[in-house]
Amino acid sequence: MSEEAITKTSYHIPVGPIHPALKEPVYFEFELSGEKIIDVNVKLGHVHRGVEWASRKRNPIQVLYLAERICGICSYCHPAAFTLAVENACDIEVPERADYLRVVQAELERICSHILWAGVAAHEIGFDTVLYFTWQIREKALDLTEFLTGNRVTKGIMTIGGIRRDITPDMLPRIKRDMQFFKDNFEKLRHIFLDDKTVKMRSQNAGILTKDDAIKLCAVGPTTRASGVKKDVRTGESYFAYGDLDVKCITPKDLTGTVNGDVYDRIIQRLLEVKQSIELIEQCIDEMPAGDIVSEPKIPKLMNQIKKIEGEGVGRHEAPRGEVIHYVKFDGKSENPYTWKVRAPTYNNILPWIPMLKGEQIADIPIVAASTDPCMSCTNRVAIVKDSKRYELTKEQLHKLSVEKTRRLMK
Amino acid sequence: MKKKVTPEEVVKYFKDEFKTKIKGAKIVKRKFGSKKKESYYVWMKVDRTVFKDSIEHLIKLQYPHLAVASGNDIGKIIEIIYHFTLNYDQPLEEIILNISVELPKTDPTIDTISDIIPGALITEREKMEMLGITVKGIPDSSRVFLPDDFPEGVYPWRRDKTGPEKYYKNLHEVKK
Numbered sequence: 378m379s380e381e382a383i384t385k386t387s388y389h390i391p392v393g394p395i396h397p398a399l400k401e402p403v404y405f406e407f408e409l410s411g412e413k414i415i416d417v418n419v420k421l422g423h424v425h426r427g428v429e430w431a432s433r434k435r436n437p438i439q440v441l442y443l444a445e446r447i448c449g450i451c452s453y454c455h456p457a458a459f460t461l462a463v464e465n466a467c468d469i470e471v472p473e474r475a476d477y478l479r480v481v482q483a484e485l486e487r488i489c490s491h492i493l494w495a496g497v498a499a500h501e502i503g504f505d506t507v508l509y510f511t512w513q514i515r516e517k518a519l520d521l522t523e524f525l526t527g528n529r530v531t532k533g534i535m536t537i538g539g540i541r542r543d544i545t546p547d548m549l550p551r552i553k554r555d556m557q558f559f560k561d562n563f564e565k566l567r568h569i570f571l572d573d574k575t576v577k578m579r580s581q582n583a584g585i586l587t588k589d590d591a592i593k594l595c596a597v598g599p600t601t602r603a604s605g606v607k608k609d610v611r612t613g614e615s616y617f618a619y620g621d622l623d624v625k626c627i628t629p630k631d632l633t634g635t636v637n638g639d640v641y642d643r644i645i646q647r648l649l650e651v652k653q654s655i656e657l658i659e660q661c662i663d664e665m666p667a668g669d670i671v672s673e674p675k676i677p678k679l680m681n682q683i684k685k686i687e688g689e690g691v692g693r694h695e696a697p698r699g700e701v702i703h704y705v706k707f708d709g710k711s712e713n714p715y716t717w718k719v720r721a722p723t724y725n726n727i728l729p730w731i732p733m734l735k736g737e738q739i740a741d742i743p744i745v746a747a748s749t750d751p752c753m754s755c756t757n758r759v760a761i762v763k764d765s766k767r768y769e770l771t772k773e774q775l776h777k778l779s780v781e782k783t784r785r786l787m788k
Numbered sequence: 789m790k791k792k793v794t795p796e797e798v799v800k801y802f803k804d805e806f807k808t809k810i811k812g813a814k815i816v817k818r819k820f821g822s823k824k825k826e827s828y829y830v831w832m833k834v835d836r837t838v839f840k841d842s843i844e845h846l847i848k849l850q851y852p853h854l855a856v857a858s859g860n861d862i863g864k865i866i867e868i869i870y871h872f873t874l875n876y877d878q879p880l881e882e883i884i885l886n887i888s889v890e891l892p893k894t895d896p897t898i899d900t901i902s903d904i905i906p907g908a909l910i911t912e913r914e915k916m917e918m919l920g921i922t923v924k925g926i927p928d929s930s931r932v933f934l935p936d937d938f939p940e941g942v943y944p945w946r947r948d949k950t951g952p953e954k955y956y957k958n959l960h961e962v963k964k
Binding site for chain 1: 818819821826827855910933945
């Protein structure tokens with residue numbers, strides 16, 4: 378490595394398969410000139426467990442629980458998209474109340490995920506006190522999830538044709554109290570992230586994704602919206618109860634008046650969405666119609682119905698990280714899916730990393746990579762460092778570099 | 789973004805240009821929530837010879853968002869389905885356009901669309917390794933998800949003898 382550095386040619390640094398930002402496996406190969414990144418190559422692969430193939434041996438109800446285990450954070454989104462795909466393929470109507478209850482769960486998951494992300498982002502630039510503060514708020518969100526579903530992480534609440542647990546009137550005061558708690562703390566979070574000078578210095582003009590690149594590379598979720606593309610499944614398509622509710626597609630323009638597509642905009646984007654989620658849950662609680670929560674409670678009857686279906690369906694849901702889309706095909710002979718394709722949001726947000734990281738410094742890798750909120754177990758799988766002579770940077774070293782840069786800026 | 793289109797217009801737009809090369813076009817409408825607002829799904833089969841032209845034709849109408857391409861192994865044919873979305877910035881007007889292409893197993897080749905929609909690269913590479921198709925003109929044909937030491941000529945999503953069956957049935961033999 379030292380020889381290459383002396384001759385001033387560009388050199389390669391492999392980063393990973395341990396993720397530089399989150400604790401998940403992905404492999405980057407950076408071509409560098411001094412501190413500056415010239416080119417990036419991303420390799421995926423570590424945690425591919427063949428769930429799509431495994432679904433061929435399971436009926437749709439069993440697949441729900443398999444889908445839930447694709448990702449710990451999106452443990453509601455994947456069953457939700459799968460359920461929508463099955464309902465579209467089999468033309469199953471869902472009771473109105475279940476549509477509203479599904480929105481409550483989806484938005485609660487978004488609050489958990491975005492606040493977790495805010496903590497991780499703060500950690501990446503060296504603000505560990507903020508990490509503890511955000512995770513304290515998230516703990517409240519997880520407690521509420523447990524109160525509503527019985528579980529903290531894998532909720533097991535989705536079912537085909539409805540939802541498994543109702544929200545009864547005696548649960549409402551607790552939900553309202555917690556929503557008030559989130560609102561109070563949201564102000565504090567907003568102040569920490571958006572008014573702090575050092576956060577601004579580290580995140581403004583870092584990792585820019587232009588609107589044009591976001592459209593061409595098919596980016597999804599907060600990543601694309603922070604670049605000014607108004608793509609949100611909740612506003613674009615009528616599904617669950619989103620067609621009834623007052624949802625607006627938010628971009629950072631709503632707060633600052635301009636869109637830069639940098640890391641700072643992605644922070645704004647997620648914070649605004651937390652606020653939107655709180656409002657959506659309150660709207661749902663107020664407007665929820667009475668009625669059944671599941672269209673067909675007898676599972677064997679439902680399976681018999683699905684067995685006769687020959688068809689295909691697509692289900693889409695706006696997960697915290699962006700659009701998740703599932704494709705399901707039934708062949709009319711078995712109730713097990715013939716094909717099941719899962720497309721998680723990070724799958725589409727991998728390619729936008731390349732324009733984001735080009736031209737940045739090594740110390741910016743953690744925060745830029747983290748700014749898309751990547752979820753590798755959703756997307757993934759493997760990479761091998763072939764040339765053992767290459768210089769390797771561990772995630773601890775990378776994190777140290779990032780923290781040092783923040784300290785330097787603060788002086 | 790150009791002006792919004794309706795699902796009927798999309799189907800007509802394709803049929804006018806490609807006539808009989810478009811088969812099985814259908815519009816599925818579903819209702820959700822208490823206001824019963826509709827969402828639209830368009831399905832159509834495009835002949836392989838005009839596939840690339842049809843995508844170029846689509847871009848003239850509106851630059852679409854490519855969500856993903858999925859694939860089925862149905863006997864002698866491999867079916868690749870491209871899931872696009874149109875009108876995504878119009879409230880409640882989004883259309884999911886599913887364009888499927890059938891490739892015979894004797895010659896499973898398809899043209900790349902990653903030159904006109906760069907975001908298609910990862911999903912095309914995934915179809916190559918998982919279904920054993922060849923994407924003509926793809927800038928990077930290396931594997932995405934499968935490890936480098938995964939055997940050549942085995943395609944995890946196939947249902948014939950090139951599928952992964954022998955590897956999971958005799959795990960004790962494979963793991964050496």
